[in-house]
Amino acid sequence: MSPRRSVAEALGTRSAILNRSVAIASAEGLEGLTIGRLATELDMSKSGVLGHFGSKEALQLAVLDRAGEIFRAEVWEPALPVKPGLTRLRVLCEAWISYLEREVFPGGCFFVAAAHEFDGRRGAVRDAVESRFDAWRGRLRKETLRAVDAGELPEWTDPDQLVFELLGLLMALNHAIQLHHDTQAAGRARHAVQTRLGG
Known part of the structure; x- marks a missing residue:
């Protein structure tokens, strides 16, 4: 076996492990991942x-x-x-709603689930979850500020408040879909975004 093929196969195996792990963790939590379970499901040894x-x-x-x-x-x-500012903010919200509506992850939003699982803990995993939420809030805030600067949102708009509301809205949508199987929830979320952002 050539070194190049060996590296490619190792990367392929690692990718298969990660893909299965994401599916398990989205439904059962990151703590639900066990080396033994992955080994059994992927027909590998635990050491592998x-x-x-x-x-x-x-x-x-x-x-x-x-x-x-x-x-x-x-x-x-x-x-x-798309154009930065309000247009991009609307597209982000629609893509976000669609991502939840289509249940891209078997257990709903991976990061909402991870936040509930780790928010009261300490350690590297908890910090990694928090940093991803911080980065996402930062993106939303940046587009909000751009929209205010361009006159697309009122100058008195509080970007932190708007981002708080959008995050809460999409977390509520995830909850409604996953816990209540509410088929009307995505439509309600779209209406709420339209009410808040216009358009």
């Missing part, structure tokens, strides 16, 4: 799974990274081509 990450915490952090890649592709990248 662990060898790609080194520890359960390293696996959890890698899973957060993979989930972040998926979220970025689903929610952030569709908004990149």
Whole structure:
């Protein structure tokens, strides 16, 4: 076996582990990931799974990274081509609603679930979850400020308040879909965004 093929196969195996881990963790939590379960489901040895990450915490952090890649592709990248400011903020909200509505992750929003699981804890995984929420709030705040500067939102708009409301709205949508299986929730969320942002 050539070194190049060996590296490619190792990367493929690591990717398969991460994909299965994301699916499990989105429904059962990051603590629901066990090396034994992954080994059984992927027909690997425990040492084979662990060898790609080194520890359960390293696996959890890698899973957060993979989930972040998926979220970025689903929610952030569709908004990149559009005009910054209010237009981009509206597109972000619609992509976000669609991502929840289509249940891209089996257990709903991966990061909402992870936040509920780790918000009262300490450690690297909890800090990684918080940093992703901080980064997302920062993106939303930046587009809000751009919209205010362009006169697309009133000059008295409080960007932190608006971002707080949008985050709360989308978390409520995730809750309504996952817990209540509310088929009207996405429509209500779209109405709420339109009421808040216009358009």
